[in-house]
Amino acid sequence: MKDLTLYTNPYSRGRIARWMLEETGAPYDVKIMEYDGSIKAPEYLAINPMGKVPALVHGDTVVTETVAICAYLADQFPEKKLAPAVGSPERGSYYRWLFFVAGPLEMAMTARSQGWEIDQKAAQVVGCGLIGDTLATLEQALTGRDYLCGSQFTAADLVLGSYLGWNLLQQQIEPLPVFSRYVERLEAREAAKRANQLDGELE
Known part of the structure; x- marks a missing residue:
């Protein structure tokens, strides 16, 4: 099981998070959430009570909101230089x-x-x-x-x-x-x- 899991739908801002994951080069799992279906299921609402995608699960950490996911991944993979150095x-x-x-x-x-x-x-x-x-x-x-x-x-x-x-x-x-x-x-x-x-x- 990969440590990173992206909950997304191809007709969503999840495409942005997918691009960011590809920039990191890290392996990740993808779970496609269906509108008016699994996206409102209790299992997913436990991850994101908004019932929206994308959401990223990284071990015990849950990150929602597209820009937050991208910023989080940039910090998790500093060797990819997807964010300027702290203090620069x-x-x-x-x-x-x-x-x-x-x-x-x-x-x-x-x-x-x-x-x-x-x-x-x-x-x-x-x-x-x-x-x-x-x-x-x-x-x-x-x-x-x-x-x-x-x-x-x-x-x-x-x-x-x-x-x-x-x-x-x-x-x-x-x-x-x-x-x-x-x-x-x-x-x-x-x-x-x-x-x-x-x-x-x-x-």
């Missing part, structure tokens, strides 16, 4: 962009996909502010660089590339060249291609 100047940027994806970008893209209007008044309350400001911040961050944290690919790039790729596909984001080039660069990684193939076979 880039570590702050790494935290910034991980949580930017989990917070403002997730909120902005959810609002856009659901047709929720965020006006100037609402922007003072919601975590993403104006959607245009969220995307302009990302455009500025990626202009003139390959990765978010200097010259090093990190878990922050993995989660941002995944979110940008999906929302470009769904036409929720204008396909600016800076976004398209960034996503294409990340999706060309061998681990990304392996993960995509593995999940594609489950669709």
Whole structure:
């Protein structure tokens, strides 16, 4: 039995966690959870009471939330250099962009996909502010660089590339060249291609 188990569904953010696992090169088990079925079963609710995927079980440790899973795995496999070293100047940027994806970008893209209007008044309350400001911040961050944290690919790039790729596909984001080039660069990684193939076979 492998020490790492990913609970996922190919039609979920679990694809991001799968990519991260492939980047680590560690062996792992996969359990496919069915919507309106096993995902709401008592056995799985004991792991994630939200009844959502992904979830990662690593020995006695349970990690839910996609970005948390990626950050956790980066720390578990430091030799893969999927996070800047603790104490390095880039570590702050790494935290910034991980949580930017989990917070403002997730909120902005959810609002856009659901047709929720965020006006100037609402922007003072919601975590993403104006959607245009969220995307302009990302455009500025990626202009003139390959990765978010200097010259090093990190878990922050993995989660941002995944979110940008999906929302470009769904036409929720204008396909600016800076976004398209960034996503294409990340999706060309061998681990990304392996993960995509593995999940594609489950669709």
